[in-house]
Amino acid sequence: MKRKAIFFFAVILAAVLPLSSCEYVLPDFGSFFRADSSEERFTISSERVCERGSYGLGTNIKLSGDIDVYVFFMDDDESSWSVYETNAFMKDSVSVALEFIKDKGAEWGISINFTVHEYSTAQDDGFEMRYDGKVNKDLRVDGSTKDVLEQAARCIGYASADEMHENIVKNNGGREAIYLTAIEKDGISYTRNQTGGNGRYTEHCVLFTEKLLFLNSVMIPKPDTVAHEIFHLFGAEDLYKPSARERAASEICPNDIMLLDTRNIKKLDVCEYTAYTVGWTEEVPMECYIEEWRHD
Ligand SMILES: [Zn+2]
Numbered sequence: 001m002k003r004k005a006i007f008f009f010a011v012i013l014a015a016v017l018p019l020s021s022c023e024y025v026l027p028d029f030g031s032f033f034r035a036d037s038s039e040e041r042f043t044i045s046s047e048r049v050c051e052r053g054s055y056g057l058g059t060n061i062k063l064s065g066d067i068d069v070y071v072f073f074m075d076d077d078e079s080s081w082s083v084y085e086t087n088a089f090m091k092d093s094v095s096v097a098l099e100f101i102k103d104k105g106a107e108w109g110i111s112i113n114f115t116v117h118e119y120s121t122a123q124d125d126g127f128e129m130r131y132d133g134k135v136n137k138d139l140r141v142d143g144s145t146k147d148v149l150e151q152a153a154r155c156i157g158y159a160s161a162d163e164m165h166e167n168i169v170k171n172n173g174g175r176e177a178i179y180l181t182a183i184e185k186d187g188i189s190y191t192r193n194q195t196g197g198n199g200r201y202t203e204h205c206v207l208f209t210e211k212l213l214f215l216n217s218v219m220i221p222k223p224d225t226v227a228h229e230i231f232h233l234f235g236a237e238d239l240y241k242p243s244a245r246e247r248a249a250s251e252i253c254p255n256d257i258m259l260l261d262t263r264n265i266k267k268l269d270v271c272e273y274t275a276y277t278v279g280w281t282e283e284v285p286m287e288c289y290i291e292e293w294r295h296d
Contacts, residue, residue: 064280119156164202
């Protein structure tokens with residue numbers, strides 16, 4: 001398993017998205033390739049090799065404006081959150097991740113305001129946030145646990161995640177709502193995002209702690225993992241796979257949030273392709289014409 005793949009794993013939920021055909025104009029690569037002899041390294045395609053197929057699907061459409069963030073600290077048969085741990089996660093991970101997204105959005109001319117709502121058993125605010133069973137922590141062994149958000153929704157009084165989302169959106173004036181479920185054990189975080197098909201899937205992230213990060217002596221998910229997974233909700237794609245794409249991305253956008261695994265989020269960026277996949281720009285980036293960029 002490659003080092004980055006250990007942390008990030010996108011879940012394919014639906015069948016292949018039917019790609020819409022459209023007229024295209026091959027962009028001028030002059031400015032990009034002038035700096036060096038990159039023509040030698042990339043194979044330029046006369047047609048687009050990727051179509052931001054996850055953009056605009058599911059419940060998360062626009063990564064802009066006022067957005068509600070719901071954080072569900074789920075205990076399960078193997079783990080539970082303490083007040084100290086939930087505070088550390090909110091302060092050192094979620095807040096840092098949201099600030100990163102807000103700052104990078106501003107660089108692209110996009111204004112974002114997050115309002116965070118938090119539910120946990122530990123905070124003793126009347127909710128028992130408990131997953132009935134065991135949430136799988138290693139996707140490579142057990143696969144993803146598919147009903148974490150369903151159970152979180154039931155814990156706060158809804159019949160299902162869909163019902164919860166419908167109610168939240170009805171009451172918040174139609175704003176975007178992001179759902180982060182957090183599990184207090186070391187594992188591989190992932191996002192259940194809609195990648196094709198019809199209907200509307202209630203998208204959400206399942207975040208595990210990471211042994212690599214000991215902030216305030218507790219284990220929490222790294223902020224760049226949280227930011228990476230939130231970008232997936234809105235259509236962003238992994239740049240670290242397949243290997244040809246990773247090699248190209250390492251040259252074109254080496255600091256992109258969807259490529260790198262780093263402990264310092266301050267060094268990360270949101271480059272043209274990722275900005276395009278989440279709708280921060282409508283300009284088709286030149287990556288879409290590089291053969292090596294083709295997604296698996
Ligand atoms: Zn990913």
